[in-house]
Amino acid sequence: MADGKEDPAVFTSSSLPSDPRLLATVTNAYLGTRVYRDVLHVNGVYNGAVGDTHRADVPSPVNVRMLVLDANSPAETFTLNTRTGVFSHQLQSTDYTATQHIYAHHSLVHLMAFDITIRRSAPTTQPVTVQLQTPFVPKSQDLDLKQGPDFQGAHYIYGQTLVPEVEGGPRPTIHMLWTPVPPALTLGGEERERSWEFLTAVAESEEEAKRSYSHGLALVATGSLLPSHTRAWDTLRRGCSVDLDGPLPLQQALHGCLYYLLSAIPPWGSPGFIFHGISPGGLSNGTRGEDYWGHVFWDQDTWMFPNILLFYPEAARAILEYRIHRLEGALRNAQEQGYKGAKFPWESAATGREVCPEEIYGAQEIHITGDVLMAFEQYYCTTQDQKLFREDGGWELVDAVARYWCSRMVWSQEEQCYHIRGVMPPDEHHCRVDNSVYTNAVAQRSLNFAADIARDFSIPVPEEWVDCAKKIKVPFDTEKKYHPEYDGYSPGEPVKQADVVLLGFPLMHPMSPEVRRNDLEMYEPATEPDGPAMTWSMFAVGWLELKEVQRAQSQLSKCFSNITEPFKIWVENSDGSGAVNFLTGMGGFLQAVLFGYTGFRITKTSLRFDPAFPEDINKVKVIGVSYLGSKLKFTITKKEMRIKVTESPQDLMVSPLEAVLEASGQRFPLSGGQSISFPTAAGWIQRVSTQML
Numbered sequence: 001m002a003d004g005k006e007d008p009a010v011f012t013s014s015s016l017p018s019d020p021r022l023l024a025t026v027t028n029a030y031l032g033t034r035v036y037r038d039v040l041h042v043n044g045v046y047n048g049a050v051g052d053t054h055r056a057d058v059p060s061p062v063n064v065r066m067l068v069l070d071a072n073s074p075a076e077t078f079t080l081n082t083r084t085g086v087f088s089h090q091l092q093s094t095d096y097t098a099t100q101h102i103y104a105h106h107s108l109v110h111l112m113a114f115d116i117t118i119r120r121s122a123p124t125t126q127p128v129t130v131q132l133q134t135p136f137v138p139k140s141q142d143l144d145l146k147q148g149p150d151f152q153g154a155h156y157i158y159g160q161t162l163v164p165e166v167e168g169g170p171r172p173t174i175h176m177l178w179t180p181v182p183p184a185l186t187l188g189g190e191e192r193e194r195s196w197e198f199l200t201a202v203a204e205s206e207e208e209a210k211r212s213y214s215h216g217l218a219l220v221a222t223g224s225l226l227p228s229h230t231r232a233w234d235t236l237r238r239g240c241s242v243d244l245d246g247p248l249p250l251q252q253a254l255h256g257c258l259y260y261l262l263s264a265i266p267p268w269g270s271p272g273f274i275f276h277g278i279s280p281g282g283l284s285n286g287t288r289g290e291d292y293w294g295h296v297f298w299d300q301d302t303w304m305f306p307n308i309l310l311f312y313p314e315a316a317r318a319i320l321e322y323r324i325h326r327l328e329g330a331l332r333n334a335q336e337q338g339y340k341g342a343k344f345p346w347e348s349a350a351t352g353r354e355v356c357p358e359e360i361y362g363a364q365e366i367h368i369t370g371d372v373l374m375a376f377e378q379y380y381c382t383t384q385d386q387k388l389f390r391e392d393g394g395w396e397l398v399d400a401v402a403r404y405w406c407s408r409m410v411w412s413q414e415e416q417c418y419h420i421r422g423v424m425p426p427d428e429h430h431c432r433v434d435n436s437v438y439t440n441a442v443a444q445r446s447l448n449f450a451a452d453i454a455r456d457f458s459i460p461v462p463e464e465w466v467d468c469a470k471k472i473k474v475p476f477d478t479e480k481k482y483h484p485e486y487d488g489y490s491p492g493e494p495v496k497q498a499d500v501v502l503l504g505f506p507l508m509h510p511m512s513p514e515v516r517r518n519d520l521e522m523y524e525p526a527t528e529p530d531g532p533a534m535t536w537s538m539f540a541v542g543w544l545e546l547k548e549v550q551r552a553q554s555q556l557s558k559c560f561s562n563i564t565e566p567f568k569i570w571v572e573n574s575d576g577s578g579a580v581n582f583l584t585g586m587g588g589f590l591q592a593v594l595f596g597y598t599g600f601r602i603t604k605t606s607l608r609f610d611p612a613f614p615e616d617i618n619k620v621k622v623i624g625v626s627y628l629g630s631k632l633k634f635t636i637t638k639k640e641m642r643i644k645v646t647e648s649p650q651d652l653m654v655s656p657l658e659a660v661l662e663a664s665g666q667r668f669p670l671s672g673g674q675s676i677s678f679p680t681a682a683g684w685i686q687r688v689s690t691q692m693l
Contacts, residue, residue: 008251012079013566021580024080024567025284030109032283044276047142047161051357055286055294056142061178067131082259085233107232110212117195118187125189175209240311240624246617256568257586265315275318291579295347298371303587324393326352341404364424370442377449402450417473427499433486482518498538533562533585537592544596553614606684648672655687
């Protein structure tokens with residue numbers, strides 16, 4: 001950086017990790033790979049039946065690496081720049097510098113590309129040759145590939161997946177065009193500098209693949225392919241940022257998390273883009289037997305979604321549309337298990353049918369259905385987008401989920417309340433338990449939201465929804481004043497991951513500060529220290545809620561053992577096992593900052609704030625927070641809080657926003673382009689009441 005400090009958004013190393021799973025990823029919403037990997041993946045394209053379905057491996061033409069063969073060994077550097085969305089490899093000798101850039105184009109999502117530039121650095125006229133490692137073989141274990149005629153200098157292959165997810169289901173065809181790669185590149189004796197660009201276009205139609213390749217060639221001809229990508233990425237990153245005046249490792253972790261998570265979302269301004277969800281390991285992973293085979297879990301809806309919603313409601317809507325498009329599969333899942341409504345699969349791929357290889361999870365880990373609906377609720381409260389619900393299938397999904405929960409409950413004559421029996425809670429160490437407190441609480445929240453939406457749309461609310469929500473059992477120990485994980489839970493019994501602590505956040509289940517503290521203290525020592533990475537973020541959020549900032553920091557610091565060097569790839573478990581490029585852990589970590597340090601909470605009528613952060617952080621700046629059509633910038637220190645409206649809704653009929661302080665009730669109008677400031681305190685953002693206008 002200009003001031004000589006290390007840029008926390010740029011990760012550079014002189015060597016690559018010995019474990020290839022930990023290499024940087026280059027992805028967009030449609031295509032993804034790890035650098036120097038022989039396969040890439042296409043979002044939504046799976047091969048295999050039911051539990052065997054996995055991301056279809058497509059041979060990767062971008063798996064090209066410059067080789068060091070010189071006797072005088074040029075210096076090597078590998079860099080992931082999260083500000084530009086580009087991975088680069090540089091060879092530097094006394095005679096020349098060779099630089100390779102690899103990227104998945106952010107806005108032209110059917111394109112991946114790399115370029116190589118050789119620049120002479122000594123006054124010689126000897127040719128400079130850089131050898132290339134090009135292991136590409138146009139074969140796939142998942143596609144019946146055939147060779148087609150060359151197109152505009154590109155080679156062309158196409159082929160269908162071999163086995164549909166369900167009998168009679170779709171078998172998509174992949175079409176791929178790529179620039180042939182020679183074994184070496186040579187800078188002629190009279191040349192000072194030269195660049196070569198190599199394109200790969202992938203689509204599910206020949207027409208789209210050729211259109212994308214031609215578009216890429218046109219950009220190459222004007223020298224604007226890479227700049228168009230970096231501009232799109234810069235626009236994305238400028239629209240949302242979390243900047244901390246704090247320790248460098250924390251800043252780096254935040255930049256890494258934002259890079260990998262934002263790489264997965266649809267580009268801004270593409271409302272018609274059909275999105276196929278985000279799996280725990282992202283598009284770079286998901287080969288058969290790897291990273292849960294590219295399936296979509298609650299990880300998307302509970303752990304990643306809130307961060308995306310806070311910055312990019314348009315992308316959040318695309319995630320919800322992924323669930324709407326798979327509602328038919330969810331209806332079938334419920335029917336097959338003997339219930340009404342829609343049961344979302346524990347593991348989802350192309351159809352919305354259950355594709356978990358192990359039946360126990362699909363049958364019992366039913367909280368996923370409530371997790372999906374909580375994302376819809378958060379979106380509705382943040383955007384008031386009625387069109388999604390009235391016209392685009394949202395209401396049908398809400399209604400189906402409510403009917404499922406009612407059919408899943410049984411009345412206990414003894415306890416005079418509804419039970420949900422025989423489930424697996426988020427803590428997967430336990431199965432066939434009755435009344436998982438998290439499952440029951442999220443079911444209750446689903447039913448309350450369904451009733452609220454019905455009232456907003458003047459739809460009669462079924463009495464059953466109200467009755468079940470009011471009378472469902474949410475286990476609570478009145479003597480110890482804490483929430484048992486399920487009926488019969490013994491305090492201290494080992495827990496795999498965050499479970500009961502999720503009642504406080506994100507569920508915001510009503511409880512006193514004393515009970516919130518008791519839940520944290522009961523489950524913190526009982527939770528496995530080597531469990532999934534997102535767990536400690538939720539403990540951190542809980543302690544920040546209670547203003548125990550040092551306890552929160554001790555929990556958040558545990559996450560750093562899941563972050564690998566040099567490219568900040570997360571592993572699911574701190575011992576290196578489980579999924580890699582673990583977006584779930586990154587999502588939890590981002591929530592600890594975005595919702596923990598700021599105290600942001602999405603409610604029916606407001607966006608609440610109540611900042612708290614540790615001593616080694618002096619300032620938190622969050623840019624691009626979206627709320628009710630406005631974009632907000634928050635600058636928070638321990639003494640002062642400043643809020644600025646950077647964008648306002650175009651609709652002049654929409655009521656403006658105001659900030660309200662909780663203790664005093666003082667109100668601050670929030671006008672476009674203007675800043676307000678006040679001593680750091682709890683409060684909320686809301687629409688100005690029409691009576692006050």
